[in-house]
Amino acid sequence: MRRQVGALLVIDKHILTTGYNGAPSGIQHCLDIGCLREQLKVPPGERHELCRGLHAEMNALLQAANYGIKISGATLYSTTHPCSLCAKMLVNVGIKRIVTLTDYPDALAKEILSMANIKVEIVTLDNPPKE
Secondary structure, rough: OEEEEEEEEEOOOEEEEEEOEEOOOOOOOOOHHHHHHHHHHOOOOOOHHHHEOHHHHHHHHHHHHHHHOOOOOOOOEOOOOEEEEEEHHHHHOOEEEEEOOOOOHHHHHHHHHHOOOOEEOOOOOOOOOOO
């Protein structure tokens, strides 16, 4: 695991679900057994299928599915910009806005979100998101 990421799905200032990146339940974590993408020297933003972990956004979406929580129209708050795998999922569940602290080098993710008219805001702690 190259970084620690957290995500929240929010509607009308109410947190619906949360997620963080990590291995599926019962599976050894990358921090314990090593990251295959790092071992293969895969650049950030590429070959996500080689990662055994789930992304924070994925876990937030899975939490909504597991508990029957409606998330269409929600805003995703995340510590980093979604990858292309997560972007496709976010489009299909109806996320309308993404607020993130950092960018991510995945041009396809940006293209997918743009084509779906999902507004993406990259903010800093000194420049918080606009309501």
